[in-house]
Amino acid sequence: MGMKKAEKKEKANSLRSELANVSTVILSTFQGITVEQDTQLRRAVEKAGGHYEVVKNTLAERAGAGTPIEPLLKNLAGTNSIAYTMTDPVALAKVLTKVAKDVPAFQFRAGWVEGRVISIQEIQQLAQLPSKEELISKIMFLLNAPAQRLATAMAAVPRNLAVVTSEAVKANKFSSGGAEPAPAAKTE
Numbered sequence: 001m002g003m004k005k006a007e008k009k010e011k012a013n014s015l016r017s018e019l020a021n022v023s024t025v026i027l028s029t030f031q032g033i034t035v036e037q038d039t040q041l042r043r044a045v046e047k048a049g050g051h052y053e054v055v056k057n058t059l060a061e062r063a064g065a066g067t068p069i070e071p072l073l074k075n076l077a078g079t080n081s082i083a084y085t086m087t088d089p090v091a092l093a094k095v096l097t098k099v100a101k102d103v104p105a106f107q108f109r110a111g112w113v114e115g116r117v118i119s120i121q122e123i124q125q126l127a128q129l130p131s132k133e134e135l136i137s138k139i140m141f142l143l144n145a146p147a148q149r150l151a152t153a154m155a156a157v158p159r160n161l162a163v164v165t166s167e168a169v170k171a172n173k174f175s176s177g178g179a180e181p182a183p184a185a186k187t188e
Contacts, residue, residue: 008059015063018051024089025069025112026096026123030054030081032105041099041106048095050085072112080109088132089113097127 019025030038045052055063057076064073073082085092093111100106108120118126130138168174 012059012062015053015055015059016065016067019063019069019084020067022069022084022086023114024050024092025072025082025084026092027072027076027109027111028081028083028096028100029079029107029109030105031079033103037099037103037106041103044095044099045083045092048085048091049087050083050092050095052081052083054079054081068115069112072110072117090126090129090131093123093127094131097124 042052060073064070083096108123111118111123
């Protein structure tokens with residue numbers, strides 16, 4: 001049994017409010033996916049911080065109207081699903097690319113990332129990038145490395161001085177026994 005007109009309008013408005021704040025939307029087809037595969041897909045997308053929905057084309061077009069992703073959701077045909085996130089686009093692309101490799105029936109149609117429509121190839125390229133967390137950890141390592149080297153070098157100075165002094169004491173370099181006294185200055 002289909003949705004009533006009021007339910008459709010409410011669903012379109014709810015989806016529109018979510019889509020108005022997203023950073024990434026990936027449009028795909030799902031025809032031929034089993035229920036088990038669909039459940040796994042939904043869980044993987046949710047784990048990556050996203051949402052996945054199977055949408056009717058007219059509902060998707062109404063929900064996209066007036067949002068930045070409107071060009072992506074215009075004139076849809078066939079069976080479509082959308083995955084979207086408000087956080088990391090790379091994480092979502094990685095999850096969906098893995099699903100597309102494992103489930104041939106799941107295919108990308110197009111995507112929208114940070115204000116522009118992207119192609120299927122660009123979605124796959126996006127999936128190959130390091131995630132936001134990986135990039136932050138690499139930057140933190142690069143920022144921290146010079147400070148660690150400086151601290152190591154500064155700690156080495158007193159340690160090296162102590163080692164040299166200790167070796168000099170062992171070799172009797174500081175005893176006055178064998179050294180000649182310095183000549184005294186002449187006074188008239």
